[in-house]
Amino acid sequence: MNDLIERARQFATQAHERINQQRKYTQQPYTVHLKNVAEKVATVSDDPEMLAAAWLHDTVEDTLVTFEEVDRLFGPGVMRLVMDLTDISKPGDGNRAVRKAIDRRHTATACPRAKTIKLADLIDNCDDICRHDNRFGPVYLVEMTALLEVLREGNQELYDQAETTIKTCQEILNRSTPQPLTGSDLIDFGPTDAAIAPNRGMRLFTELFTARDILEPLVSFDEQTDLSEVAIVCQERSLPVIGVRKAGWVVGYLHPDDLQGANLAQQMRPIKSQQVLEMDCSLSDVIKVLTRFANCFVALSGSVVAVISRGDIDKPIVRMWLFGMITVLEMSIVDHIKARWPADEWTAVLSTQRLTRARLLFEERLRRNQGCQLLDCLQFSDKAQIAIEDPQLLADLDLPSKRAAKQAIKNLESLRNNLAHGQSIVKHDWPQIARLTQRVQLLMVQAGATDPSPAQPQ
CATH class of the missing domain: 1.10.3210.10 (Hypothetical protein af1432)
Structure with a gap:
């Protein structure tokens, strides 16, 4: 070979x-x-x-x-x-x-x-x-x-x-x-953990947070700038990426390790149209670009002025956004359980040990006059395990098996735990981040909660 x-x-x-x-x-x-x-x-x-x-x-x-x-x-x-x-x-x-x-x-x-x-x-x-x-x-x-x-x-x-x-x-x-x-069969990103959810909270997390919230200004140089001068600026400011200008417009980029050769024009990587988003594009779209490229470039009135890298996904505002997205999915699971198993009929599909723990917590909350339902006292994994006992839900969510569903739950829990404990999420949780953001955005489109205009050809 x-x-x-x-x-x-x-x-x-x-x-x-x-x-x-x-x-x-x-x-x-x-x-x-x-x-x-x-x-x-x-x-x-x-x-x-x-x-x-x-x-x-x-x-x-x-x-x-x-x-x-x-x-x-x-x-x-x-x-x-x-x-x-x-x-x-x-x-x-x-x-x-x-x-x-x-x-x-x-x-x-x-x-x-x-x-x-x-x-x-x-x-x-x-x-x-x-x-x-x-x-x-x-x-x-x-x-x-x-x-x-x-x-x-x-x-x-x-x-x-x-x-x-x-x-x-x-x-x-x-x-x-x-x-x-069913409508959810037309979703092609695998299991969508909230395929029949109402739109509560979705708009906040899919539209309010945008590229503008996490971008970094892009330092750029004219294509004829001396490489030694560029290298000094990159080192002094610890720049992970720089823009390259031609006739006043940023048309390419370089990483500091690329600073070799005669001039920037010879070494630059051209910026692809698929790498560029406007400032008000959602963080879901930013994640999609970063799934394909190391850098997402942000434009203002058609001119590239800023950059977002995968490392920016560890910023506090993105972590808050991701935690909120997971909460939206959890709310959707709860809604499905209530519809499928009314009057706490779901207790028949939960293990005795997990049910006992939930009832103890429920009784304690009642003792403290904290209004809640027994279902509210379950952990996220318990709620998800109940939901996937419904064969119709597995079909609606395009899940081929309980095994696949359990793996999806495990991955989502791992991401949530890393978010809660301040762990870096970019290196190990990137696949989960990409799937989570795509699914919630798709749910918005499917439910008609947003009205995106058809995109123009590239």
């Missing part, structure tokens, strides 16, 4: 294993999907960059890896392919249909090599979804059919396979008896 391909395989495997990512329906290691995609691409091409990108195609979208890291380790050719294969829509752009349209326009601009990899990805995903999910399968087939229209420049053999796969999967779905499709 070519060294580039082998390094990509090892890197992708470790990146997905680090967050314990699995295939949604079979709980197989996620690398099974990556291997399938790479093998399909290998049947029509021996291009090392394409095969490396096939292994890496989901690393930026799903793991802690950024485009800069892919560029540094595998070169600009592989990075551009991965960028073409990574969705650009944000939760705040609108509902699933709006977001898929944005991503489809992005895919339409991809190079033929990237479109070939995308065809292999669609073939594997379509087969997996339609064989295991007869509720979401029809939705995915419609989306895949629309996406094929912009993939005609990809390899013809894989294009033909994709069309055949759609027909085969449609026949499979026609033979099955679909269950009623």
